[in-house]
Amino acid sequence: MSEAQQALDYVRGNGERYLSELKDFLAIPSISTLGENKGDVQRAAEWVAAQLHSINMDNVQIMPTAGHPVVYGEWLGASKSAPTVMIYGHYDVQPVDPMELWTSDPFEAVVRGDYLFARGSSDMKGQVMASLKAVEAIVRTTGLPINIKWLVEGEEEIGSEHLGEFIKNNKKLLASDFCLNPDAGMMGPTKPTITTGLRGLAYFELKVYGPDKDLHSGLFGGTIHNPAQALIELIAGMHDKNGKVMLPGFYDKVRKLSKKEHEEFKRLPESNKELIAMTGVPALWGEPQFLPAERTGARPTLEVNGLLSGFTGQGSKTVLPAWAMAKISCRLVPDQTPEETFKQMKAYLKKNAPKTIKWELINLHNAGAAITDSNSAGVQALAKALKAVWGKQPYFRREGGSIGSVVLLQKYVGADSILTGFGLPDDNVHSPNERLHLPTWYKGIEALTHFFYNFK
Numbered sequence: 463m464s465e466a467q468q469a470l471d472y473v474r475g476n477g478e479r480y481l482s483e484l485k486d487f488l489a490i491p492s493i494s495t496l497g498e499n500k501g502d503v504q505r506a507a508e509w510v511a512a513q514l515h516s517i518n519m520d521n522v523q524i525m526p527t528a529g530h531p532v533v534y535g536e537w538l539g540a541s542k543s544a545p546t547v548m549i550y551g552h553y554d555v556q557p558v559d560p561m562e563l564w565t566s567d568p569f570e571a572v573v574r575g576d577y578l579f580a581r582g583s584s585d586m587k588g589q590v591m592a593s594l595k596a597v598e599a600i601v602r603t604t605g606l607p608i609n610i611k612w613l614v615e616g617e618e619e620i621g622s623e624h625l626g627e628f629i630k631n632n633k634k635l636l637a638s639d640f641c642l643n644p645d646a647g648m649m650g651p652t653k654p655t656i657t658t659g660l661r662g663l664a665y666f667e668l669k670v671y672g673p674d675k676d677l678h679s680g681l682f683g684g685t686i687h688n689p690a691q692a693l694i695e696l697i698a699g700m701h702d703k704n705g706k707v708m709l710p711g712f713y714d715k716v717r718k719l720s721k722k723e724h725e726e727f728k729r730l731p732e733s734n735k736e737l738i739a740m741t742g743v744p745a746l747w748g749e750p751q752f753l754p755a756e757r758t759g760a761r762p763t764l765e766v767n768g769l770l771s772g773f774t775g776q777g778s779k780t781v782l783p784a785w786a787m788a789k790i791s792c793r794l795v796p797d798q799t800p801e802e803t804f805k806q807m808k809a810y811l812k813k814n815a816p817k818t819i820k821w822e823l824i825n826l827h828n829a830g831a832a833i834t835d836s837n838s839a840g841v842q843a844l845a846k847a848l849k850a851v852w853g854k855q856p857y858f859r860r861e862g863g864s865i866g867s868v869v870l871l872q873k874y875v876g877a878d879s880i881l882t883g884f885g886l887p888d889d890n891v892h893s894p895n896e897r898l899h900l901p902t903w904y905k906g907i908e909a910l911t912h913f914f915y916n917f918k
């Protein structure tokens with residue numbers, strides 16, 4: 463029996479326990495953005511460290527940062543010539559609101575049909591477990607053929623704010639040939655995917671102030687510029703009719719798509735119909751001259767993530783609000799930077815904000831856009847592993863999401879990320895009823911198991 467086969471048999475024999483351990487992990491509400499969950503975030507870090515101990519990793523540490531801690535562990539017992547692969551993950555999750563739309567408790571994972579429902583099941587505790595459990599299977603059977611280092615952070619969902627500092631201060635500890643990052647998902651259950659680019663992010667809070675207190679809308683309406691209205695007028699001007707972003711200089715550094723790149727996007731098995739069915743919208747929107755896959759993978763965007771102003775309770779209240787607030791973020795592509803985007807947003811507001819209101823722009827968090835090497839030995843090892851399990855070559859594509867670590871590892875460690883994952887586009891990530899497609903998850907564990915044997 464081949465070495466890989468011994469480990470794969472172990473995976474199959476332990477699948478149920480793997481799932482029950484994943485449920486334990488998902489029970490910890492490690493919401494990184496909420497102060498009230500700080501203790502839970504710490505508990506999740508401890509849970510990951512305990513897993514690393516249980517699979518015989520060395521030098522396991524919960525390493526503090528100015529924010530949430532990073533969990534580190536390593537096994538460096540392979541031969542000198544074997545590569546060192548970092549395995550990346552994040553143990554933090556997004557908030558769960560609106561709670562009333564969840565069919566079951568977000569932190570009590572339940573199986574319904576082929577899916578496991580819980581916050582973080584797909585993004586990305588399930589993926590962290592897939593890596594841990596593939597390595598467990600190898601450690602318990604043949605032993606690891608390569609060296610590995612674990613980097614599991616707790617701030618990915620808030621822009622990996624302190625990870626740059628951490629990586630910079632621990633370059634030696636983290637030195638590796640490349641980084642396996644299963645946080646990028648796949649296009650569909652029969653479409654194994656290697657992601658070759660991610661968008662960056664620049665996230666702002668925009669506040670508009672009018673009168674110094676809420677006013678009677680009958681006494682003052684018509685003489686005072688309503689801040690809610692002023693805010694949406696500003697927001698309305700941030701796009702033109704064709705979905706183009708109107709911040710000054712926004713597209714200056716955006717790389718043009720080559721004919722070849724366009725042909726590659728065209729070949730992806732994705733249809734407008736599927737997108738409409740998945741999201742429930744009546745029709746698609748966006749720059750008409752680009753394909754949907756190009757608009758999410760290779761074009762920058764600006765989104766309103768949330769709006770707040772005035773009276774939103776039950777019934778009515780005739781009020782002219784004192785202020786209005788919007789959360790706005792831009793997805794960026796190479797070679798845009800979050801710093802320049804902040805300046806462009808400021809310039810737009812300076813130019814367009816009326817004299818009738820005051821405004822304030824706060825920078826919340828940033829992530830760089832990345833393109834990764836699609837020909838490395840690591841990518842080849844992964845492509846072979848995906849093929850072994852799915853029986854077909856993986857698709858290569860650029861994705862619209864952001865992962866802060868990718869650029870930081872390129873910059874400070876010189877390690878390129880191999881981006882993949884077993885989350886699906888309809889897993890409801892960041893939404894109510896997040897779920898994990900279990901048949902795909904089990905395949906993912908098998909694929910990662912293959913991966914580690916593919917370096918000889």
Ligand code: BES
Pocket residue numbers: 585586618619620621622645646647660663828829861862863864865866
């Ligand atoms: N797993 C996602 C990123 C992702 C999604 C990559 C889809 C590829 C395809 C990750 O956990 C995430 O949601 N990241 C945040 C980062 C942000 C807060 C800086 C994102 O993209 O919104």
Ligand code: MN
Pocket residue numbers: 556585619891892
């Ligand atoms: Mn996420």
